[in-house]
Amino acid sequence: MKGYKVKQLLRSTNGSLLRSVWQPRLNFSTTSRPLSSLVSFTKFQDVDHSYQLTLNDLATRNCLSVELVSSAISHLQKASQMDDCRIIVINTPANHTVFSSGHNLKQMRQCVEQQNEAEWKHIFEICSDLLISIQNQPQPIISSLHGIVTAAACQIAAASDMAVCTKDTTFMIPGLALGINASRPAAELAKSMDKSGVKLGMEMLLTGNTISAEKAYQHGFVNHVCQSYDEMQVYLTRLCTTIASKSKFGIQRGKKCFYEQSSQPNLKTAYPIASEYMVEAMLHTDTQQKIQAFFNKNK
Amino acid sequence: MKGYKVKQLLRSTNGSLLRSVWQPRLNFSTTSRPLSSLVSFTKFQDVDHSYQLTLNDLATRNCLSVELVSSAISHLQKASQMDDCRIIVINTPANHTVFSSGHNLKQMRQCVEQQNEAEWKHIFEICSDLLISIQNQPQPIISSLHGIVTAAACQIAAASDMAVCTKDTTFMIPGLALGINASRPAAELAKSMDKSGVKLGMEMLLTGNTISAEKAYQHGFVNHVCQSYDEMQVYLTRLCTTIASKSKFGIQRGKKCFYEQSSQPNLKTAYPIASEYMVEAMLHTDTQQKIQAFFNKNK
Amino acid sequence: MKGYKVKQLLRSTNGSLLRSVWQPRLNFSTTSRPLSSLVSFTKFQDVDHSYQLTLNDLATRNCLSVELVSSAISHLQKASQMDDCRIIVINTPANHTVFSSGHNLKQMRQCVEQQNEAEWKHIFEICSDLLISIQNQPQPIISSLHGIVTAAACQIAAASDMAVCTKDTTFMIPGLALGINASRPAAELAKSMDKSGVKLGMEMLLTGNTISAEKAYQHGFVNHVCQSYDEMQVYLTRLCTTIASKSKFGIQRGKKCFYEQSSQPNLKTAYPIASEYMVEAMLHTDTQQKIQAFFNKNK
Numbered sequence: 055m056k057g058y059k060v061k062q063l064l065r066s067t068n069g070s071l072l073r074s075v076w077q078p079r080l081n082f083s084t085t086s087r088p089l090s091s092l093v094s095f096t097k098f099q100d101v102d103h104s105y106q107l108t109l110n111d112l113a114t115r116n117c118l119s120v121e122l123v124s125s126a127i128s129h130l131q132k133a134s135q136m137d138d139c140r141i142i143v144i145n146t147p148a149n150h151t152v153f154s155s156g157h158n159l160k161q162m163r164q165c166v167e168q169q170n171e172a173e174w175k176h177i178f179e180i181c182s183d184l185l186i187s188i189q190n191q192p193q194p195i196i197s198s199l200h201g202i203v204t205a206a207a208c209q210i211a212a213a214s215d216m217a218v219c220t221k222d223t224t225f226m227i228p229g230l231a232l233g234i235n236a237s238r239p240a241a242e243l244a245k246s247m248d249k250s251g252v253k254l255g256m257e258m259l260l261t262g263n264t265i266s267a268e269k270a271y272q273h274g275f276v277n278h279v280c281q282s283y284d285e286m287q288v289y290l291t292r293l294c295t296t297i298a299s300k301s302k303f304g305i306q307r308g309k310k311c312f313y314e315q316s317s318q319p320n321l322k323t324a325y326p327i328a329s330e331y332m333v334e335a336m337l338h339t340d341t342q343q344k345i346q347a348f349f350n351k352n353k
Numbered sequence: 354m355k356g357y358k359v360k361q362l363l364r365s366t367n368g369s370l371l372r373s374v375w376q377p378r379l380n381f382s383t384t385s386r387p388l389s390s391l392v393s394f395t396k397f398q399d400v401d402h403s404y405q406l407t408l409n410d411l412a413t414r415n416c417l418s419v420e421l422v423s424s425a426i427s428h429l430q431k432a433s434q435m436d437d438c439r440i441i442v443i444n445t446p447a448n449h450t451v452f453s454s455g456h457n458l459k460q461m462r463q464c465v466e467q468q469n470e471a472e473w474k475h476i477f478e479i480c481s482d483l484l485i486s487i488q489n490q491p492q493p494i495i496s497s498l499h500g501i502v503t504a505a506a507c508q509i510a511a512a513s514d515m516a517v518c519t520k521d522t523t524f525m526i527p528g529l530a531l532g533i534n535a536s537r538p539a540a541e542l543a544k545s546m547d548k549s550g551v552k553l554g555m556e557m558l559l560t561g562n563t564i565s566a567e568k569a570y571q572h573g574f575v576n577h578v579c580q581s582y583d584e585m586q587v588y589l590t591r592l593c594t595t596i597a598s599k600s601k602f603g604i605q606r607g608k609k610c611f612y613e614q615s616s617q618p619n620l621k622t623a624y625p626i627a628s629e630y631m632v633e634a635m636l637h638t639d640t641q642q643k644i645q646a647f648f649n650k651n652k
Numbered sequence: 653m654k655g656y657k658v659k660q661l662l663r664s665t666n667g668s669l670l671r672s673v674w675q676p677r678l679n680f681s682t683t684s685r686p687l688s689s690l691v692s693f694t695k696f697q698d699v700d701h702s703y704q705l706t707l708n709d710l711a712t713r714n715c716l717s718v719e720l721v722s723s724a725i726s727h728l729q730k731a732s733q734m735d736d737c738r739i740i741v742i743n744t745p746a747n748h749t750v751f752s753s754g755h756n757l758k759q760m761r762q763c764v765e766q767q768n769e770a771e772w773k774h775i776f777e778i779c780s781d782l783l784i785s786i787q788n789q790p791q792p793i794i795s796s797l798h799g800i801v802t803a804a805a806c807q808i809a810a811a812s813d814m815a816v817c818t819k820d821t822t823f824m825i826p827g828l829a830l831g832i833n834a835s836r837p838a839a840e841l842a843k844s845m846d847k848s849g850v851k852l853g854m855e856m857l858l859t860g861n862t863i864s865a866e867k868a869y870q871h872g873f874v875n876h877v878c879q880s881y882d883e884m885q886v887y888l889t890r891l892c893t894t895i896a897s898k899s900k901f902g903i904q905r906g907k908k909c910f911y912e913q914s915s916q917p918n919l920k921t922a923y924p925i926a927s928e929y930m931v932e933a934m935l936h937t938d939t940q941q942k943i944q945a946f947f948n949k950n951k
Contacts, residue, residue, distance in 0.1 A: 178931065296559075321481075332473070573852060596859060611853075628776040631776045
């Protein structure tokens with residue numbers, strides 16, 4: 055049911071929106087398909103104030119083409135200004151068996167044939183932009199994973215604030231077989247090493263072997279494993295409802311503070327930053343009113 | 354039995370000791386209860402050279418008031434000079450169902466009403482002082498958790514060198530519901546991200562949901578889960594006896610070296626620090642005598 | 653069978669090779685046994701392009717003597733220039749019940765008796781050199797652990813890119829009983845804290861208690877636990893075959909990029925490094941040919 059609604063909305067909001075969205079960031083002529091066939095990306099507003107950012111480029115198995123990535127960044131930029139957007143869920147339609155196949159090999163081959171180094175750089179940089187955007191986003195971002203999550207797509211899951219997946223979801227970094235992606239997955243792995251373990255990351259990099267949803271959960275790479283795609287929608291609705299009931303200001307500043315402090319090497323440098331955020335929170339009218347209301351209620 | 358003995362000692366050593374202890378650090382008039390009713394904190398010496406730092410402010414569910422925190426810091430300062438103190442266990446009496454309820458909302462509301470920003474800062478800074486004191490303490494500090502561990506109290510467990518808990522202990526960071534504690538728990542989470550996982554930390558921050566003792570154990574947040582409060586006392590006695598049998602000098606320098614190196618970004622910067630500590634250890638008379646004794650024994 | 657072959661090769665390549673190998677780095681007269689009895693270290697070439705670096709000093713339970721460590725470093729240095737060496741496995745013969753007993757207490761006692769501080773420094777520095785060499789090595793290094801892994805030897809496992817062990821393998825850091833090794837294991841623990849957990853590391857340091865293979869696996873300290881020594885050989889052969897099928901250039905640069913980025917505090921500083929490595933990979937002839945071949949095959 056839910057999956058169906060998503061797809062309906064995808065169809066109705068496609069086309070013109072997408073073209074106007076990602077064109078400004080697309081400075082290079084890498085598109086190998088006519089623009090009209092691009093159904094790379096869209097979103098819809100849900101009842102519980104979460105927005106779904108749905109990867110929808112079935113033909114390329116949601117590869118991270120410049121078009122799809124540009125479109126995603128553009129949607130995040132707009133969402134950051136939307137007052138009613140409390141949570142963003144990155145997902146795929148129910149009929150996709152691949153969450154994302156990673157970098158666009160066809161665009162890369164074009165670069166190789168044309169020896170277009172500037173375009174290579176652009177491909178890698180725009181992917182970095184997307185991942186940094188995910189952490190910079192004022193709203194929490196939850197990756198909802200279903201199917202195969204490959205290479206650079208693992209980075210999207212890693213960069214998200216939370217992640218859930220279906221039990222048949224698998225993770226892999228196969229790039230070394232071609233000699234490509236050698237460093238990009240390394241970036242992802244280094245970044246997520248606190249979560250899934252250095253040695254597991256190295257194993258994925260060196261062997262290209264598939265990691266199961268269960269193993270991903272055990273290593274803290276995902277927060278929860280659902281039995282099916284439908285069950286995952288129910289789980290996400292409940293999760294988003296809970297998050298949306300919290301202070302919007304608190305979440306926004308809390309997320310920012312969280313990652314800012316994560317860069318600090320130890321307690322002594324981390325705590326002064328936290329204290330500043332705490333004082334800021336106390337000075338905020340919203341916080342003061344909520345504390346007063348709490349005491350009035352408990353009188 | 355053990356729990357009873359603890360409570361007896363709490364009663365007999367309270368009052369005058371506490372007042373003289375925390376007054377020097379209490380520069381602000383935030384106390385909302387008469388001093389004589391404060392039973393916020395005490396300690397007793399155990400047979401196995403461990404000292405128990407017992408949170409004992411039942412009326413406020415051991416909230417981290419300026420008084421309780423000041424008292425704790427003061428005890429740690431004195432303990433750092435005590436020759437016979439080998440290990441410090443932070444715990445609560447058996448009848449407490451809350452290990453600690455986190456920040457003192459009443460003191461915070463007072464600050465809000467008086468728009469007393471300096472006092473807010475003091476509340477957050479003194480909590481930072483306690484957590485940094487825990488890592489600076491020459492003795493190992495073990496958190497012995499029982500009941501609900503809320504928000505800022507999770508930081509005490511995270512900052513401790515080791516932690517054990519009963520199987521019904523739960524962990525939560527509910528502050529975002531009020532918009533407060535948005536950044537402080539974020540500090541705790543960022544700090545402990547290597548242990549319990551970034552994504553689990555974000556989940557606790559964003560949802561306020563309760564985490565079980567079992568999940569805390571799986572993510573390395575506690576070292577051991579005991580079946581009951583009494584079993585935990587037995588476990589701790591055995592643990593402290595083991596630790597107390599080791600070289601006191603070695604533990605003191607080992608702990609310092611441990612956290613100093615944790616701040617280093619990689620092996621190349623971390624190992625020179627370790628080498629210096631190792632040479633220092635070899636120059637110490639205690640170490641040299643123990644090595645000689647080891648060889649004499651094994652001749 | 654496999655174990656037997658290893659030992660045969662050890663015997664036939666010993667002696668002259670070893671003496672010429674480690675002598676250049678041995679600037680201090682710490683050797684307490686005649687050189688001819690040293691069977692500290694060797695290697696052999698396997699069918700699947702992996703080289704086995706076998707710790708073989710049974711008499712001292714593979715303690716990390718200056719001789720053994722110098723020999724290991726020397727072999728790694730040579731291997732870094734060998735074109736056919738794709739993977740290095742650090743292991744022990746099947747009949748050893750101790751993977752390594754850690755630092756050489758006899759050499760340390762000699763230093764104590766002679767008050768030879770320069771030699772102490774040398775012992776610690778050369779161990780650091782070995783561990784840094786493991787991460788600097790262009791080939792992936794897999795620790796194959798069997799038996800007791802003590803103190804400084806835990807560092808070898810931690811510094812390796814991957815690690816497997818038999819189910820009866822145990823890990824311990826007993827040094828604090830003597831007051832020695834207080835800081836060196838702390839270095840190891842701090843270094844591997846992202847993997848095995850700060851609190852588990854502190855527990856090992858403070859108690860000296862043994863950690864099982866199962867617990868090591870749960871905390872991501874090893875990638876896989878095998879039922880027996882023989883099964884581990886089969887597992888390693890399959891693992892090395894998989895890794896050797898990947899791009900050699902990709903693995904070499906991927907490993908370097910992995911650790912370089914691990915030193916970075918956050919995404920914003922880590923990704924530019926990754927992007928540079930990615931562009932470099934695309935400019936490499938090997939990568940370009942493999943991408944073209946991939947598309948020709950899938951036409």
